[in-house]
Amino acid sequence: MKKFVLILFLVFVGFSIAFGLSIVKPQVGYEVVLIDRPLFFGKGGIQPEPVKTDTKVTWRTTEQIHVHMSPYFSYITLEDILSKDGLLLHTNIYVNLKIKDSVRMISKFGKDGYDWFEEDFKPKVIVPLVHNAISRFNAMEIRDHLKIISDEIKNELTSYVKKNELPIELVYFYIHSIILPRELENQLIETRIQQAKLETEQKRQKVEEQRLETERKRAEADIAYRDAMHLTNKDFAILKQIDVLQNLCRLNNKCTFLIGRNDIFPIKHSDEED
Known part of the structure; x- marks a missing residue:
């Protein structure tokens, strides 16, 4: 009996030396799935738990599959x-x-x-x-x-x-x-260019329409004022001219109006007269 045990032990040692052991150590971001593939005895197949972080010793015949777990x-x-x-x-x-x-x-x-x-x-x-x-x-x-x-x-x-x-x-x-496709891409670019031009023209037209509307309302207000004051067209034109000249003189601080029969002239005073 002792002889049989000794023989069995020697066979085991020889088997270990012949086929050796293997160390399993997964890299960061990996898990190692082990598949048992015994040569003589034991049950083969995939082990239910992977090696995640720790080091594990297995038989050299055990297959190691490193699975990347990072995204x-x-x-x-x-x-x-x-x-x-x-x-x-x-x-x-x-x-x-x-x-x-x-x-x-x-x-x-x-x-x-x-x-x-x-x-x-x-x-x-x-x-x-x-x-x-x-x-x-x-x-x-x-x-x-x-x-x-x-x-x-x-x-x-x-x-x-x-x-x-x-x-x-x-x-x-x-x-x-x-x-x-290139020809379709070029067509799309041209379409976008035309759309941009159209939008720019529409904006310009809108600004112009707003300007005309403002001028129309101003003209209507002037006509209403002229009629309310019972002014002739010439008298109203002179008043408007005076208003414009006053604004000009206001910008220059001082000026004098010379009113003649037909025209009105502003004269700007120099700073030396102060």
Whole structure:
């Protein structure tokens, strides 16, 4: 019996030396999912708890999968999005998501979140939703509806994640820009230039109309005053001339009026007469 135990111990030691032990230490922002793969005895499979911060010693045969747990940012460029009127558009999209459960991610998909996103979620879920949402608008309308389109796609992605019980959280999603074909872009720029010119002309016309209205009201007031004072047109013109000259003299502090038969002349006094 002692001999059997000794042999078993030697086998264990030899096994440990041959296959060795492995140290698991996750980097900052990562969790390590362990998959047991015994050679001779024991149960294999994914361990229920990941290694998060502490160091752990395992058999060298235990597989380690490092899962990135920090929010994952992706900038997606799509160059073949068709608008409702059949034009190819260049689309730039921002997506941010993070893994909520590293063990479920590996057990469900067998890969890290980055690989799963690039190989599965982006081409099979995001791209079709973007195609479908943008295809409902004409090219010239899309830029005015970017927020509506982005919010719609984000809501659909959130529903998809919840319905399929994916171990991720969609932090944000929005369409950053839509680049139109060059000829359409030039047409849009020209349209905006014409709109700006039209708005400028409308503002100028409004100012001119206000000026004319002010002059009309002033003229009506002058006529009403002339009629109330029973003045002739000539007498009223002289009064208006005197009023203008008074204003000029007021600016110059001192002046004298020489009133003749036909004309009125103001004479400005020099400062030496003070």
